[in-house]
Amino acid sequence: MKFVTLVLLAIIISLFSLNNAETLEGRIYDKNDRIEHQLKTINESNNEFINGTFDYYVCGENSKAPYCECQENGQLKCDAPVVKNSDYENLLINVYFDGPYFTNANIKIMNESFIPKTATFNSNQIKKLEKDKILPGNEATVETLEINSNGIEEIENGAFNNFSSLKSLDLSKNSLSNISARVLTKEIGSSLKKLDLSHNPFTSTDSFDFTNLEKLEELILDGIHIYLSNNYEKTDFIFPKSLSNLKKLSMRDCGIISFNDKIFDNLINLETLDLYGNYFSSVPESINQLTNLQSLNLGHSFILNLNETSFKNNQKLSEFSMVASALRNIDNCTFCKKPNLKKVMLYQNRHLSYIHENAFGNVDSEILHSLETFSVESCNLSIIPEKLLNWNSLTEFGIGKNPFICNCSMAWLINDLLSPTHSVPFLFRHMKQRRSFSYNEDKTILEDFDFETNVYKV
Numbered sequence: 001m002k003f004v005t006l007v008l009l010a011i012i013i014s015l016f017s018l019n020n021a022e023t024l025e026g027r028i029y030d031k032n033d034r035i036e037h038q039l040k041t042i043n044e045s046n047n048e049f050i051n052g053t054f055d056y057y058v059c060g061e062n063s064k065a066p067y068c069e070c071q072e073n074g075q076l077k078c079d080a081p082v083v084k085n086s087d088y089e090n091l092l093i094n095v096y097f098d099g100p101y102f103t104n105a106n107i108k109i110m111n112e113s114f115i116p117k118t119a120t121f122n123s124n125q126i127k128k129l130e131k132d133k134i135l136p137g138n139e140a141t142v143e144t145l146e147i148n149s150n151g152i153e154e155i156e157n158g159a160f161n162n163f164s165s166l167k168s169l170d171l172s173k174n175s176l177s178n179i180s181a182r183v184l185t186k187e188i189g190s191s192l193k194k195l196d197l198s199h200n201p202f203t204s205t206d207s208f209d210f211t212n213l214e215k216l217e218e219l220i221l222d223g224i225h226i227y228l229s230n231n232y233e234k235t236d237f238i239f240p241k242s243l244s245n246l247k248k249l250s251m252r253d254c255g256i257i258s259f260n261d262k263i264f265d266n267l268i269n270l271e272t273l274d275l276y277g278n279y280f281s282s283v284p285e286s287i288n289q290l291t292n293l294q295s296l297n298l299g300h301s302f303i304l305n306l307n308e309t310s311f312k313n314n315q316k317l318s319e320f321s322m323v324a325s326a327l328r329n330i331d332n333c334t335f336c337k338k339p340n341l342k343k344v345m346l347y348q349n350r351h352l353s354y355i356h357e358n359a360f361g362n363v364d365s366e367i368l369h370s371l372e373t374f375s376v377e378s379c380n381l382s383i384i385p386e387k388l389l390n391w392n393s394l395t396e397f398g399i400g401k402n403p404f405i406c407n408c409s410m411a412w413l414i415n416d417l418l419s420p421t422h423s424v425p426f427l428f429r430h431m432k433q434r435r436s437f438s439y440n441e442d443k444t445i446l447e448d449f450d451f452e453t454n455v456y457k458v
C-alpha cells in the first residue's frame with residue numbers, strides 16, 4: 001500500500017528548452033502534471049547583462065542562472081535542487097534534477113542591496129575554482145562558503161584570499177587530491193574557524209597543509225583514507241602547532257588502524273574528537289594526551305577492552321560513545337575520576353558481557369558519579385551490578401535486549417520493577433524519560449520503548 005502511494009507520488013523534474021532559447025524553465029511536476037515548484041525563469045533573449053565578465057546573473061528580474069535565490073539574512077542559495085531518495089516521510093522518491101547546473105561561481109548579484117553572508121553552491125558541477133571568479137566583488141562579506149558535492153578537482157592558488165571575513169568553508173564531497181598552503185593561505189587563515197574537507201580522495205597526510213590555519217576551531221576530515229594507502233602502517237604525521245586553537249576534530253570512517261602517539265600533541269585545546277568507524281584494536285595512547293577532551297566517540301571500532309589506563313588523563317570527559325564495536329570488557333576504574341561525565345553510550349556492543357562494578361569508581365569513592373544518560377542496550381550482559389552507577393542521577397537509561405539472568409545479583413533491579421517502593425532509590429516507573437537507544441546503520445534512533453517487558457522476558 002505504501003509502495004503504491006510512493007509510486008503515485010513520484011515526482012519528475014522536467015526541463016523544457018524551447019528552440020528559440022527565449023525561455024528555459026526548471027520546474028518540478030507532480031503526478032498530475034501540476035507544477036509543484038517553479039525553480040527559476042531564465043530569459044536569454046531579454047538578458048542585457050551578459051557582456052563576458054560574469055558567467056551567471058542571479059537575483060534579478062531576468063536572471064540568467066541555474067536555480068539560485070537571495071534569501072533573508074544574506075543567504076545566497078545556489079544549490080542544485082537535490083531531493084534525497086531517503087525523504088520517505090514526505091513520500092518523495094525517484095526525484096531527480098537534470099540541470100542546469102553552475103559550472104563555476106563567477107556570478108553577478110543583480111540586487112545591489114543584497115549583501116551575501118552565506119553562499120552555497122552545493123551539488124552543482126563546479127570542477128575548478130579560479131582566483132577572482134568566486135563571487136567576484138562580494139568576497140569581503142561572505143562568512144560561510146559551501147561548495148560541496150561538486151567534483152572540484154582543482155583550486156587555483158590564492159582563490160580564497162579576498163574572502164577576508166570567511167569563517168566557515170565546506171569543500172566536502174569533491175575530487176580534491178590535495179590542498180596546499182598556497183590555497184589555505186595566511187590570508188584565509190586569519191579568519192577561518194571551520195573547515196570541512198570530508199570525502200575527498202586525498203591519498204596521504206602530505207595531501208593537505210594546515211600550517212596557516214591559526215584560528216581554526218573545527219576540522220572535519222571524515223571519509224579520508226589517508227592511512228589505508230600507507231600499507232596500514234603508522235605514519236609520522238602530527239597535526240601542526242598552528243591548530244592549537246582546534247576544539248573539534250572529526251575523522252569518521254577514515255580506515256585508521258593506529259595513530260602515532262604524538263599525532264594530537266599540538267591540539268592542546270581539543271574538546272571533541274570523533275573517530276567513529278575506524279579500525280583501532282586498542283584505545284590509541286595519543287587520545288590520553290588530550291587533557292581538555294570532553295567528548296569522545298570510538299564507535300564501530302575493534303577495541304576489545306577498556307581499563308583504567310585507557311582514559312587516565314582525560315579527566316574532563318563528559319560524553320563517551322562507543323556503540324556497535326567489538327568491545328567485550330569494561331574493567332575496574334575505566335571511568336574513575338571523571339567528575340564531569342554525563343553521558344555514556346555503549347549500546348549495540350553485541351559482545352560486551354562484563355562491566356566491572358567499580359568501572360565508574362562508585363564502589364570505593366564517596367563522591368558518586370552524576371551520570372545522566374547511560375545505555376547498554378543490545379549488549380551481552382547477564383547482570384548489571386547494583387553499585388555500578390548512582391541510579392538516582394540518571395534521566396535516560398537503556399538496558400533492554402540483554403540476556404539478563406534472574407538470580408540474586410539482579411534482584412535489586414527486578415524487585416525495583418515489581419515494587420516501586422523498594423529501598424533501591426532508583427524507580428523505573430517514575431523515570432522522566434525512558435528511551436530506547438538502538439543502532440541502525442549510521443543513525444541513532446531514539447524511540448519509546450517498553451522497558452518492563454524486556455526485563456521480564458528473561
Ligand SMILES: *[C@@H]1O[C@H](CO)[C@@H](O)[C@H](O)[C@H]1NC(C)=O
Nearest residue numbers: 022023041042043044045046
Ligand atoms: C523574456 O523576454 C521577452 C522579451 O523581453 C519577454 O517578451 C518575455 O515575456 C520574457 N519571458 C519570460 C518568461 O519572462
Ligand SMILES: *[C@@H]1O[C@H](CO)[C@@H](O)[C@H](O)[C@H]1NC(C)=O
Nearest residue numbers: 049050051052053054057108
Ligand atoms: C557590461 O559592460 C559594460 C561596459 O562595457 C559595463 O558598464 C557594465 O557594468 C558591464 N555589466 C556587468 C554586469 O558587468
Ligand SMILES: *[C@@H]1O[C@H](CO)[C@@H](O)[C@H](O)[C@H]1NC(C)=O
Nearest residue numbers: 070071074111112113114115
Ligand atoms: C534586494 O535585497 C534586499 C536585501 O536582501 C531585499 O530587502 C530586497 O527585497 C531585494 N530586492 C529585490 C527586488 O529582490
Ligand SMILES: *[C@@H]1O[C@H](CO)[C@@H](O)[C@H](O)[C@H]1NC(C)=O
Nearest residue numbers: 132133135136137139161162
Ligand atoms: C582581490 O584582491 C586583489 C588585491 O588584494 C585585487 O587585485 C583583486 O582585484 C581582488 N579581486 C576581486 C575580484 O575583487
Ligand SMILES: *[C@@H]1O[C@H](CO)[C@@H](O)[C@H](O)[C@H]1NC(C)=O
Nearest residue numbers: 153154155176177178179207
Ligand atoms: C594537486 O592537485 C592538482 C590538481 O588535481 C594536481 O595538478 C597536482 O599535481 C597535485 N599536486 C600534488 C603535489 O599532488
Ligand SMILES: *[C@@H]1O[C@H](CO)[C@@H](O)[C@H](O)[C@H]1NC(C)=O
Nearest residue numbers: 282283305306307308309310
Ligand atoms: C589496559 O589495557 C591496555 C591495552 O589493552 C594494556 O596495555 C594495559 O596494561 C591495561 N592496563 C591495566 C591497568 O590493566
Ligand SMILES: *[C@@H]1O[C@H](CO)[C@@H](O)[C@H](O)[C@H]1NC(C)=O
Nearest residue numbers: 308331332333336356358364
Ligand atoms: C580498582 O581500581 C582502584 C584504583 O586503581 C583500586 O584502588 C581498587 O582496589 C581496584 N578494585 C579492584 C576490585 O580491583
Ligand SMILES: *[C@@H]1O[C@H](CO)[C@@H](O)[C@H](O)[C@H]1NC(C)=O
Nearest residue numbers: 350351352353380381382403
Ligand atoms: C555472550 O556471553 C556468553 C557468556 O556469558 C557467551 O557464551 C556468548 O558467546 C556471548 N555472545 C557473544 C555474541 O559474544
Ligand SMILES: *[C@@H]1O[C@H](CO)[C@@H](O)[C@H](O)[C@H]1NC(C)=O
Nearest residue numbers: 382383405406407408409410
Ligand atoms: C548471577 O549470575 C551471574 C552470571 O552467571 C553470576 O556471575 C553471579 O555470581 C550470580 N549471582 C548470584 C548471587 O548467584
